[in-house]
Amino acid sequence: MTTTHTVAARASWSSVVRAGETLTITDLHGNQAVDFLVYDAADTAVRYSAPDTIHAQGGIFLTAGSVLLSNEHTPLMTVVADDVGRHDTVGGACSKESNTLRYGHHTWSQHACVDNFLAEGARWGLGKRDLVSNINWYMNVPVEEDGTLGIVDGLSAPGLKVTLRAERDVLVLVSNCPQVNNPCNGFDPTPVEMTITAPLEGTAA
Numbered sequence: 222m223t224t225t226h227t228v229a230a231r232a233s234w235s236s237v238v239r240a241g242e243t244l245t246i247t248d249l250h251g252n253q254a255v256d257f258l259v260y261d262a263a264d265t266a267v268r269y270s271a272p273d274t275i276h277a278q279g280g281i282f283l284t285a286g287s288v289l290l291s292n293e294h295t296p297l298m299t300v301v302a303d304d305v306g307r308h309d310t311v312g313g314a315c316s317k318e319s320n321t322l323r324y325g326h327h328t329w330s331q332h333a334c335v336d337n338f339l340a341e342g343a344r345w346g347l348g349k350r351d352l353v354s355n356i357n358w359y360m361n362v363p364v365e366e367d368g369t370l371g372i373v374d375g376l377s378a379p380g381l382k383v384t385l386r387a388e389r390d391v392l393v394l395v396s397n398c399p400q401v402n403n404p405c406n407g408f409d410p411t412p413v414e415m416t417i418t419a420p421l422e423g424t425a426a
Contacts, residue, residue, distance in 0.1 A: 337396035
């Protein structure tokens with residue numbers, strides 16, 4: 222069984238993905254950042270941990286084979302296929318506050334990923350204290366030798382995908398990033414597609 226949902230530009234999305242199911246994120250038009258949080262569906266106090274994930278894999282970029290670990294150092298999801306090859310773990314989610322600091326007070330009224338996360342999280346009983354450092358699928362944040370980093374043009378292209386397998390029942394929150402002040406979305410946010418696929422019968426989860 223497969224279900225597919227198109228997430229409009231700047232919009233949010235959430236769903237429970239059951240153990241053994243896969244979630245495929247498709248960058249429909251290319252160069253679109255997808256901010257992503259994941260929680261244990263049975264206990265949302267267990268949630269994605271950037272430090273645990275980065276430490277365990279020995280690097281800050283995600284790709285096929287990367288395991289998204291929780292704050293209890295347990296696996297939540299595994300990247301099983303990746304058309305792009307590198308995804309960001311350090312750039313964070315845009316907010317009204319960070320937009321104002323980086324781009325000027327005139328950006329205060331612009332919608333941001335934190336707004337999307339709060340709206341979707343509220344549907345599941347989550348609040349601001351439940352937001353943690355997030356993943357940015359498709360976002361290109363290179364780190365220079367001196368430790369500086371920047372947000373530059375993405376590495377993706379229309380139709381490229383990343384697929385994750387749920388290692389337990391998980392709750393996924395997505396913000397289809399509305400940012401227009403840096404190149405993470407090519408200054409033009411576009412839709413993305415979420416596809417949840419159940420494992421074939423007889424296939425081990």
